[in-house]
Amino acid sequence: MMSSKGKYEDVSAILFIVPFIVSGVYALYLWFSGGISSTLPTTVYLTVTRDPLVFAIGSLSVFAGLIVEVKGVDPANRRVSLQETASLIQKLAVASFVLAVLAAWYANGFTDLVGTVGDFLVGRFSLAFPVLLVLLSYLATVPLRWTALSNGKILGIVLMLIVPGVVYEVGKRDTVVGLGVALLMMVAGAFLFLRTEKPSKPNPA
DSSP states (O other), X not given: OOOHHHHHHHHHHXXXXXXXXXXXXXXXXXXXXXXXXXXXXXXXXXXXXXXXXXXXXXXXXXXXXXXXXXXXXXXXXXXXXXXXXXXXXXHHHHXXXXXXHHHHHHHTTTTOHHHHHHHHHHTSHHHHHHHHHHHHHHHHHSOOOGGGGGOHHHHHHHHHHHHHHHHHHHHTTOHHHHHXXXXXXXXXXXXXXXXXXXOOOOOOO
């Protein structure tokens, strides 16, 4: 018989891939409904990546997968398990980001890089989802205190999460300005998150 831990791991694994299944099935449904073409229609890409329900289902399924994973681990080994699960969630974030970029590139015929970047940013959740996963993986292994809000990594993640909203709101008035501001915020957010913080000096005796 399968152990209780094995059952928890199977359930969490299924929950972790739900976002990719939901997005893929929805995209195929829209694509087939509009008529199959040689390239993915931009309208299909934007519909999927701008759908709040798809984003909510994906986010909640990963969060539920994290809870299930932790619940199936003995408390004594929970810290190590969280580190491993956080690493897995970060890999999911990278996979989500790469797939979203490739899909946007495919929708632009693998030739229009400007259109690819524009569709990727306008897609809102194509960027917000992987950033949210990184945030979740980070918070899963770091005790959250009010002082953590001043942490550069947290600020960087918040900046990257705001990018889709900036593209949408500012872009409605001026597309170039919206993309420009969003790009600056994304670069600043990535810099804050990836930079190595200097260890604090011990207090003199």
